[in-house]
Amino acid sequence: xxxxxxxxxxxxxxxxxxLAADVQAVWPKGKMxxxxxxxxxxxxxxxxxxxxxxxxxxxxxxxxxxxxxxSTRTGACMILISGGAYESCCDMSLIKLWNERLTAEGIxxxxxxxxxxxxxxxxxxxTAWEDAQRAVxxxxxxxxxxxxDPEKIGTISMxxxxxxxxxxxxxxMTRAYEPVDALDSIPxxxxxxxxxxxxxxxxxxxxxxxxxxQGYGADVKLSxxxxxxxxxxxMSLHHGGLDExxxxxxxxxxxxxxxxxxxxxxHLYPNLGHGAFGLDRAVEFMNQMQFYRPLQPEVxxxxxxxxxxxxxxxxxxxxWPEGKMPCAQAHQCEPYIExxxxxxxxxxxxxxxxxxxxxxxxxxxxxxxxxxxRYLNDLGMTVVTMRxxxxxxHDLAKHTTAWQDVQRAxxxxxxxxxxxxxxxxxxxxxxxxxxxxxxxxxVTSSKHQAYLPIDEIDRTPCNVQWGIxxxxxxxxxxxxxxxxxxxxxxxxxTLVPDFSFxxxxxxxxxxxxxADGYAAMGSVKTWxxxxxxxxxxxxxxLALRHHCFQNSASPGTGSYTWLDRIAEFLRSxxxx
Numbered sequence: 001x002x003x004x005x006x007x008x009x010x011x012x013x014x015x016x017x018x019l020a021a022d023v024q025a026v027w028p029k030g031k032m033x034x035x036x037x038x039x040x041x042x043x044x045x046x047x048x049x050x051x052x053x054x055x056x057x058x059x060x061x062x063x064x065x066x067x068x069x070x071s072t073r074t075g076a077c078m079i080l081i082s083g084g085a086y087e088s089c090c091d092m093s094l095i096k097l098w099n100e101r102l103t104a105e106g107i108x109x110x111x112x113x114x115x116x117x118x119x120x121x122x123x124x125x126x127t128a129w130e131d132a133q134r135a136v137x138x139x140x141x142x143x144x145x146x147x148x149d150p151e152k153i154g155t156i157s158m159x160x161x162x163x164x165x166x167x168x169x170x171x172x173m174t175r176a177y178e179p180v181d182a183l184d185s186i187p188x189x190x191x192x193x194x195x196x197x198x199x200x201x202x203x204x205x206x207x208x209x210x211x212x213x214q215g216y217g218a219d220v221k222l223s224x225x226x227x228x229x230x231x232x233x234x235m236s237l238h239h240g241g242l243d244e245x246x247x248x249x250x251x252x253x254x255x256x257x258x259x260x261x262x263x264x265x266x267h268l269y270p271n272l273g274h275g276a277f278g279l280d281r282a283v284e285f286m287n288q289m290q291f292y293r294p295l296q297p298e299v300x301x302x303x304x305x306x307x308x309x310x311x312x313x314x315x316x317x318x319x320w321p322e323g324k325m326p327c328a329q330a331h332q333c334e335p336y337i338e339x340x341x342x343x344x345x346x347x348x349x350x351x352x353x354x355x356x357x358x359x360x361x362x363x364x365x366x367x368x369x370x371x372x373x374r375y376l377n378d379l380g381m382t383v384v385t386m387r388x389x390x391x392x393x394h395d396l397a398k399h400t401t402a403w404q405d406v407q408r409a410x411x412x413x414x415x416x417x418x419x420x421x422x423x424x425x426x427x428x429x430x431x432x433x434x435x436x437x438x439x440x441x442x443v444t445s446s447k448h449q450a451y452l453p454i455d456e457i458d459r460t461p462c463n464v465q466w467g468i469x470x471x472x473x474x475x476x477x478x479x480x481x482x483x484x485x486x487x488x489x490x491x492x493x494t495l496v497p498d499f500s501f502x503x504x505x506x507x508x509x510x511x512x513x514x515a516d517g518y519a520a521m522g523s524v525k526t527w528x529x530x531x532x533x534x535x536x537x538x539x540x541x542l543a544l545r546h547h548c549f550q551n552s553a554s555p556g557t558g559s560y561t562w563l564d565r566i567a568e569f570l571r572s573x574x575x576x
Contacts, residue, residue: 022064026134031180032059034127039115041131043082044090058115060131062138065099065109067147072106076152076292079139079190080111081132083159085199086124086208087117091158094276098156101279107292108148110139114164124200124208125160125225129167130177133188136168140186152291154192158276159245162198166226166253169193173229189231192291196238196276201249215246216532222252228260234543236265236285240272241536248531251524254541258521259489263289263514263543265558268527270507270536270572280561281540287556288543298552299560305371308340310378315339319386319408326451327401332389335405337412338364339384339420340373346380349426349575350413352464353385354406356433356473359398360391367551368432368470375563379576382422384413388438398474398481399438399498404450406442407462414460426575428466428506430566433518433547436472437498440526443467443508445500463504466573468566471512471547474498475522488521495525501533508537509569511562513545538569 026032035058040047042057067073080098082091099109114131118124136153143150157165167176172189179185205211206223213220237254239247247268257264265285267278286292319325319335337352355368363369364385373383388405392398410427417424431439446463453459473479478486478493486493508530510523520541527539542549542558553559570576 024062024064024138026060026062026131026138028181033130033177033180034119034122036119036127039117039119039127041113041115042089043092043095043113044084044088045092047088060114060135062135063111063113064146065103065111067108068103068106072104073108073147074106074292075147075149076106076154077108077110077139077143077146077148078102079135079153079155080109081155081157081161081165082113083157083161083197083199084116086128086160089113089116091161094158097279101283102156105283105292108146118208125164125167126176128164132164132168133172133176134184136188136190137183137186141183151191153190154194154286154291155190156194156196156282158196159199159274162195163200165193165195166198166201169195169235170232171225171227171229172231174227187231190233192233192286192289193235194238194282194285195235195250195253197240197243197245197274198237198249198253199245201253202246205245210244211246211249215248222249222256226253226256228256232257232260232262234263234289236267236282236543238267238276238278238281239269240275240277241268241270241531242273245274248528251528254524255489255521258487258514264541265514265543266524266539266541268537268539270538281558284556284558284561285543287554288545288558295554296556298554300552301371301550302367305374308374308377310342310374312341312343314341317412319405319412321455324454326404326454327393327396329393329401331391332393332401333387335386335388337384337386337409339382340377341382341420342377342380344380345382345421347576348421348423349428349570350382350384350417350422351376352409352413352427352429353383354388354431354435354438356431356435357390358473359402359434362388362390362435368435372430372563372566375566379567381570381576382420384409399434399441400450402438403441406438407446407450408458410442410462410464411457411460415457425465427464428468428570428575429464430468430470431472432470433473436469437474439467439469440472440475440499444505445498445502446504447502448500464506466506466570466575467508468569469508469510469523469526471516471518471549472510472522473518475526476519479518479522483517484519484522488519488525493521495522495529501529505530505533505535507535507573509566510537510539511565512541513547513549514541514543515545516547516549518547538565538572540565
């Protein structure tokens with residue numbers, strides 16, 4: 001029925017007030033709700049032109065960008081929404097960038113220009129929201145004529161434009177205005193949203209200011225204007241860790257999507273302020289969700305990184321001197337470390353890597369270790385792999401002996417770094433699953449003694465300068481010894497007391513599958529905790545992906561390019 005309405009209304013839309021060849025007014029003459037004489041609809045560069053005539057630019061409009069080449073068209077459409085604090089539409093360079101990239105992907109792009117500055121006597125977003133709902137209806141009505149699917153309409157946005165996009169994404173079943181004609185019978189939902197740096201999302205900034213308390217406080221919550229209705233769509237949320245419009249707004253939106261079982265991604269970038277970051281991640285999200293093209297066949301990670309040709313040599317060492325291993329238990333394996341030196345050394349930093357295995361097994365040559373080792377060796381970094389004690393110890397917490405091993409391994413690496421031409425104060429640790437839990441122990445609790453000193457090596461600090469947690473397990477109280485029973489989404493699912501978050505806690509990179517049974521919210525809540533301490537960490541969740549997301553993945557998705565996130569993070573930490 002909806003499709004017939006959409007097609008029948010094409011003629012009506014073509015007869016609407018047209019501003020130029022491929023520009024369409026959103027409202028018919030005399031029908032625009034809440035008209036206010038101080039408002040205009042224009043991109044900021046046009047509004048600043050000395051010849052600009054405000055009276056000719058009172059009505060919100062959409063601008064159809066040139067269609068993709070016929071051979072590349074995917075049947076998808078993206079609405080581009082500028083920010084500007086609801087005072088202007090100021091993101092001309094972003095509109096240009098998004099249009100060029102998405103058109104090259106075969107996606108029809110539409111620039112949406114809404115009324116600004118803020119209305120008087122109404123919520124700051126009200127007139128823009130009215131324009132936005134009407135614009136989506138107009139875009140949907142043009143689908144057949146323009147050659148795209150009316151149920152393949154997404155948005156990409158920035159700042160106040162992202163606040164507006166969130167209203168479209170979460171609240172399309174709430175009417176922003178009373179119908180003015182037949183076009184308003186068309187649904188105004190969108191099918192996905194790429195949301196950059198959304199402003200005004202937390203209650204300490206919802207009236208149109210930066211977050212007055214950085215999004216923290218017992219009484220600071222998600223703004224109540226987002227209704228999360230039955231047509232709420234999947235999203236990819238992108239936010240800088242230093243944004244004055246708090247990134248906690250994005251973590252709160254992400255949590256609400258998870259509570260409703262809506263696939264989503266969250267990308268948080270350390271030491272970056274207000275801006276749009278990670279366009280490649282947004283495209284990978286759309287690929288993973290198959291919004292505009294089918295997935296390519298998955299490829300085994302080990303088949304992509306099967307060669308040690310970038311390694312110069314390997315040196316194996318026991319973790320403990322004979323007879324000195326604390327809490328020794330006969331059923332556990334012997335722990336050791338291996339130094340993997342690159343053929344060409346390009347950094348004095350050292351990455352320690354180990355696998356997961358539920359603290360029952362661990363394998364330093366598994367898909368969780370070997371590909372990353374080979375990848376970093378190729379970049380000129382020394383990698384130390386570790387086999388820690390498993391299976392779980394008797395009559396002790398599951399991680400106790402592994403934690404002892406990792407503290408000792410860090411000390412061994414630090415005390416030997418100089419003789420290998422490396423820097424003992426540039427050490428990071430990385431683990432997956434149970435190994436991710438172990439990484440959090442090493443990162444957050446290095447001042448917490450895991451064993452009594454046995455020799456001079458144990459006088460050396462065991463803190464690290466960074467950590468990399470790949471789908472860390474056992475991080476939340478609803479999954480302290482197994483999968484998260486409540487998916488980590490409840491407010492009472494808090495971080496386990498294993499982690500001290502002491503004064504030596506280091507920044508981290510987290511990568512986690514959104515559909516992982518060991519919930520991605522463990523990584524998110526750890527990121528939130530670290531931010532509250534003033535630590536800038538990086539986080540990426542991957543839509544539809546489960547535990548061990550990287551073992552086999554489709555090209556063009558975040559699960560395929562995940563190792564590049566590690567290199568980017570290490571460069572941001574000045575370690576590569």
